[in-house]
Amino acid sequence: MAIELYNTMTGQKEPLETIEPGVVKMYLCGPTVYSDAHVGHARSAMEFDIIRRYLEYRGYDVQFVMNYTDVDDKIINRANEEGADPIKLAEWYIDQYSQHLADLNIKSATQYPRVTQLISEIIAFIQALVDNNYAYELNGSVYFRVAKDDDYGKLSNRSLNEARSGTRAIVDDDKEDEADFALWKAAKPGELSWESPWGPGRPGWHIECSVMCRELLGDQIDIHGGGNDLIFPHHENEIAQTESLTGKPFARYWVHNGMLQLEGEKMSKSIGNVFSIHNFLERYDGDVFRILVLNSGYRGPLMYNIEVVEQSKARLDRIFSALKPARPDATGAPDTILQALNEQIEVTGENFIAAMDDDFNSAGAMGHLFDLVKQINTARDNGATDGELKHAQMTLRELAGVLGLRLQESIIESSAEPFIELLVDIRQELRQQKLWALSDKIRDQLAEQGVVIEDSAGDSSWHWSR
RNA sequence: GGCGACGUAGCCAAGUGGUAAGGCAUGGCUCUGCAAAAGCCCUAUUCGCCGGUUCGAUUCCGGCCGUCGCCUCCA
Numbered sequence: 454m455a456i457e458l459y460n461t462m463t464g465q466k467e468p469l470e471t472i473e474p475g476v477v478k479m480y481l482c483g484p485t486v487y488s489d490a491h492v493g494h495a496r497s498a499m500e501f502d503i504i505r506r507y508l509e510y511r512g513y514d515v516q517f518v519m520n521y522t523d524v525d526d527k528i529i530n531r532a533n534e535e536g537a538d539p540i541k542l543a544e545w546y547i548d549q550y551s552q553h554l555a556d557l558n559i560k561s562a563t564q565y566p567r568v569t570q571l572i573s574e575i576i577a578f579i580q581a582l583v584d585n586n587y588a589y590e591l592n593g594s595v596y597f598r599v600a601k602d603d604d605y606g607k608l609s610n611r612s613l614n615e616a617r618s619g620t621r622a623i624v625d626d627d628k629e630d631e632a633d634f635a636l637w638k639a640a641k642p643g644e645l646s647w648e649s650p651w652g653p654g655r656p657g658w659h660i661e662c663s664v665m666c667r668e669l670l671g672d673q674i675d676i677h678g679g680g681n682d683l684i685f686p687h688h689e690n691e692i693a694q695t696e697s698l699t700g701k702p703f704a705r706y707w708v709h710n711g712m713l714q715l716e717g718e719k720m721s722k723s724i725g726n727v728f729s730i731h732n733f734l735e736r737y738d739g740d741v742f743r744i745l746v747l748n749s750g751y752r753g754p755l756m757y758n759i760e761v762v763e764q765s766k767a768r769l770d771r772i773f774s775a776l777k778p779a780r781p782d783a784t785g786a787p788d789t790i791l792q793a794l795n796e797q798i799e800v801t802g803e804n805f806i807a808a809m810d811d812d813f814n815s816a817g818a819m820g821h822l823f824d825l826v827k828q829i830n831t832a833r834d835n836g837a838t839d840g841e842l843k844h845a846q847m848t849l850r851e852l853a854g855v856l857g858l859r860l861q862e863s864i865i866e867s868s869a870e871p872f873i874e875l876l877v878d879i880r881q882e883l884r885q886q887k888l889w890a891l892s893d894k895i896r897d898q899l900a901e902q903g904v905v906i907e908d909s910a911g912d913s914s915w916h917w918s919r
Numbered sequence: 920g921g922c923g924a925c926g927u928a929g930c931c932a933a934g935u936g937g938u939a940a941g942g943c944a945u946g947g948c949u950c951u952g953c954a955a956a957a958g959c960c961c962u963a964u965u966c967g968c969c970g971g972u973u974c975g976a977u978u979c980c981g982g983c984c985g986u987c988g989c990c991u992c993c994a
Contacts, residue, residue, distance in 0.1 A: 464923090490986060491956085497994035527992070543938055608923050615990075635946070680994030682930080687993090711924075712988060749932060749944075753925065754987060764943045768931095771942070774956065808933085816933050820941035827941095827958090834950095834958050896954075907956055914956095 456810045458512060458676075459686060459752060461707040462608055466812055471675045477513045480704075481663055482679035482687065482908045483521040483565075486546035487531045492742070492757060494550075495557060499743060500710040501889060502559040502750040502857055503552045504678075507809050510855045519562040519900075520665050521547050523569050524655050529645060540569065545711050552729045554635065557583050557739040558859050560690065566665040570658060572647045573782050575656045575664045578698065579636045579649075586699040593629055593639030593652040599632045602693045616686075634690055636660045658691035667695060677704035681711060728757070737766065740858050744769045745857055747815040751845035768819075772853065772860065773916075775826040776846055777841045778898040786837035794837070797828040798848050805852050824864060825849050873904055875917055876914040884908070 468592045471477050481501050484494050498519075508515050513706040521755070523543035532539035547567070554561075568575070578594050582588035583910060588597050598603050599613060606616055616634045635657035639654040640646030646653035679688065688707065695703045713730070733742060745765040749755055786794075801821050808817035829845045853860055876895055896906045899915070 459921090482994075485992085489994090494994050500994090525992090578993070609989075611990075612921095615921055678994095682989060683991055684923085685989060686991090712993070712994075714987070744942095745931090753932095756931070760943090768942050769946090770956090773946060777956085780957095814933075816931095817940075818933095820933060823941050830957055831959095884952085893953070900955095905955075908954080909950075909956090 475516045478674040479517045479676040481519040483519040485525050486543045487528040492728045493731045496713050497710050499746045501678050516563050518669050521567045523567045568661040576649050578664045591649045595637035596633040599801045606690050663691050663694040669838050672699040674704050676685045678708045681709035710751045713757045724759050747819050775857045776827040783836050783838045786832050786835040792837045794832045801825040859883045
């Protein structure tokens with residue numbers, strides 16, 4: 454039984470066969486850091502985090518590289534607007550993004566290369582392409598010679614003519630072919646630049662990924678990922694650059710996540726419907742976002758609006774419900790119930806793996822997890838003790854953990870906790886004296902502060918709302 | 920116009936050539952002082968539309984309609 458994954462290059466699911474047995478070399482195109490990252494970036498990072506975590510769960514050693522593009526027109530423009538140093542600006546956003554990744558429980562990559570750290574390697578790569586005639590210098594810039602690359606367009610299913618047809622905004626009219634793209638851009642006076650054999654300049658947009666990937670993972674990798682908006686031209690051009698230099702197939706599997714949809718539209722700054730990760734995390738736990746992402750396939754579009762976010766929160770609460778302790782009066786569940794629970798543990802584990810093996814079908818996997826949730830709750834309602842619930846609960850935690858869910862009960866570190874305990878205790882006494890109005894008032898007002906009280910016959914428990 | 924993805928209940932969303940997972944929401948019941956939580960039951964004769972293949976299609980093929988993405992910077 455093997456893992457199958459969808460390969461954009463071939464348009465079908467293929468069994469995962471890595472270059473080196475037991476090792477997956479994986480490269481993900483990270484963000485260009487020039488403004489607050491939005492929830493679409495979070496989706497992409499999280500989808501590949503889920504893939505990475507699952508591969509590790511299945512025993513692979515995953516060498517995972519995600520880059521930061523820290524030199525780019527947009528960064529320079531933004532820095533100019535703010536009178537800031539572009540490198541410093543990029544660094545600030547990298548720090549912010551790293552924090553977001555941590556808050557979203559996205560596992561650290563093996564390495565996080567940046568363009569500015571690999572300038573000399575980039576120059577060497579470009580020089581090699583010039584040397585073998587795949588690139589040419591023009592007015593201090595260097596362009597890739599698309600016409601020499603006979604399989605150009607194979608990833609996005611585009612002929613060279615089709616690739617040309619969309620080309621507008623030709624910067625340099627003297628390019629041999631309008632589809633030729635810049636490997637090295639000559640610097641304008643006063644602009645951030647590095648010395649090169651072609652004069653001062655900076656790397657073009659696509660070359661950095663080719664170089665970073667090759668430097669850190671080698672000529673050939675297993676999985677190359679990114680958003681599906683990168684298929685053309687970015688990934689197409691990466692393939693052209695790398696394969697023209699090495700003469701070997703670049704990535705075995707091209708994996709692309711779908712776009713987040715906002716009210717039926719892609720998030721766009723011009724439409725003004727951008728939601729930053731920061732905004733999201735102010736209101737919700739990272740697990741809520743993960744639940745949202747897990748609920749659908751990574752390749753399809755993902756609806757994002759307040760309703761589905763709230764639904765995700767409710768789904769997360771339901772998972773938590775299964776992790777609650779036994780009832781205070783639990784004396785043990787009937788054998789039939791315990792047997793059903795144990796069978797469910799078995800079945801859930803098998804189904805979970807079968808779903809995830811099938812192109813990382815996280816929505817299916819979650820469905821199976823909820824079957825276990827239900828069975829655990831049924832057992833508790835039938836008097837199962839903590840000991841009887843333990844194995845099932847651990848299994849649930851483990852499998853949810855494979856998908857990157859933290860399931861931390863208390864997500865707000867607060868010095869208010871002793872006082873909340875005190876209120877809950879006092880309220881217990883009020884309840885015993887049947888002072889309902891007052892005890893309801895305490896419950897309501899604590900709820901407004903984000904504290905949820907749940908009463909049972911004998912006592913009360915509380916937790917932070919998520 | 921070209922390339923690609925998608926269209927499943929009120930909402931989100933899996934899935935299979937043999938008759939529709941899961942979650943949210945809704946309604947009923949059990950429990951509870953009440954509420955919440957949990958459990959049980961109900962909620963798609965039907966999977967955009969029209970043809971074709973088949974004993975049989977939501978699932979395969981063709982056409983149409985619709986949504987979205989890329990073709991310029993984008994996760």
